[in-house]
Amino acid sequence: MKKKALLTAMAILFCILPLVAGCSLFSQEKGSEKKVVLSTNNEQPGHQTGSTSNTLPVSPPAPDKNAQPQAEPEPEPDHNNSAGPPEAPLDKNNGEKTPEEAEQPPQAPPSPGSNNKNIKTVYLTFDDGPNSHFTEKVLGILDKEQVKASFMVIGTNVLKNSELIKQMVAQGHTVANHTYSHDYQYIYGSPENFMADLEKNREILKSLTGKDTLIFRAPGGPARLTKPYWDKLQEKGYKSISWNITGGDSDPAGVTPEQVYNNVASGLDKVEKAHLTPIVLLHDGSQLSSLEAKPGTATYYYIQSRNSVVTALPDIIHLFKEKGYTFVTVDENTPNAW
Numbered sequence: 001m002k003k004k005a006l007l008t009a010m011a012i013l014f015c016i017l018p019l020v021a022g023c024s025l026f027s028q029e030k031g032s033e034k035k036v037v038l039s040t041n042n043e044q045p046g047h048q049t050g051s052t053s054n055t056l057p058v059s060p061p062a063p064d065k066n067a068q069p070q071a072e073p074e075p076e077p078d079h080n081n082s083a084g085p086p087e088a089p090l091d092k093n094n095g096e097k098t099p100e101e102a103e104q105p106p107q108a109p110p111s112p113g114s115n116n117k118n119i120k121t122v123y124l125t126f127d128d129g130p131n132s133h134f135t136e137k138v139l140g141i142l143d144k145e146q147v148k149a150s151f152m153v154i155g156t157n158v159l160k161n162s163e164l165i166k167q168m169v170a171q172g173h174t175v176a177n178h179t180y181s182h183d184y185q186y187i188y189g190s191p192e193n194f195m196a197d198l199e200k201n202r203e204i205l206k207s208l209t210g211k212d213t214l215i216f217r218a219p220g221g222p223a224r225l226t227k228p229y230w231d232k233l234q235e236k237g238y239k240s241i242s243w244n245i246t247g248g249d250s251d252p253a254g255v256t257p258e259q260v261y262n263n264v265a266s267g268l269d270k271v272e273k274a275h276l277t278p279i280v281l282l283h284d285g286s287q288l289s290s291l292e293a294k295p296g297t298a299t300y301y302y303i304q305s306r307n308s309v310v311t312a313l314p315d316i317i318h319l320f321k322e323k324g325y326t327f328v329t330v331d332e333n334t335p336n337a338w
């Protein structure tokens with residue numbers, strides 16, 4: 001019986017001891033748990049050391065993920081340089097504004113091309129040529145007046161008048177890309193079409209002049225180009241040239257030489273008041289199969305307007321000369337028209 005009592009007592013002890021020990025262990029675990037909890041609580045505000053693996057992976061990816069889509073258009077901040085990289089990608093999302101802004105920085109230091117601030121410069125630009133009749137006359141006047149101009153040429157016309165392109169280069173003028181076809185329906189059908197047409201003319205001009213140019217003017221003006229177009233143009237490094245003065249010589253009703261001159265003169269007044277560098281748009285025009293046209297037809301007025309440009313050109317050049325302008329040609333530093 002005593003043995004049984006002893007055994008029972010021992011059995012009770014064996015049962016109690018582990019429980020007591022278990023409690024202490026449990027309390028230690030609790031303690032350690034508390035420490036863990038405390039330690040994580042303490043680390044969270046710090047974010048410096050300790051259990052950084054729990055905290056850092058959570059927070060950094062967030063800013064990283066935000067930054068990456070903004071960083072993807074890296075060419076944008078690169079173009080803007082000091083424009084503030086964090087803001088530039090946001091600007092890019094606004095679409096058409098981006099390329100304009102990308103062009104603006106060169107405008108900020110108002111020393112376009114090789115000119116000083118104090119030198120007034122003007123860009124004479126002739127679109128849609130070359131053609132076998134008017135372009136040569138324009139070149140003759142420019143040579144006589146000893147001024148340089150820029151020709152925004154169409155590929156199909158270039159192929160028909162390649163000798164005129166060589167003459168332009170020989171006389172020190174600049175030849176720039178005005179697409180191969182100038183076919184609005186095709187080139188504005190998609191950014192891919194536009195780029196293919198532009199690249200086609202680029203290759204033709206390169207083979208003729210030996211110079212690869214990325215300077216272009218969009219037919220109808222840059223306003224027709226939406227963001228997908230600008231994205232592709234920027235990808236290739238193209239530089240858009242617009243205008244801020246026009247002779248109005250693409251008026252389908254035709255223009256007289258006086259009208260062309262007056263349009264340029266009044267345009268110059270506005271541009272000077274706005275403190276802009278004048279970029280004048282005139283047309284030497286597309287290749288024509290004949291210079292004879294029935295009065296009243298579109299071709300008739302087209303020819304009349306081309307003649308008017310040729311007639312008005314010396315006076316237009318004199319206007320700028322008298323106002324102290326130097327004639328320069330388009331390049332990658334040509335400022336924004338507006």
Ligand SMILES: [Zn+2]
Nearest residue numbers: 127128219220
């Ligand atoms: Zn054009």
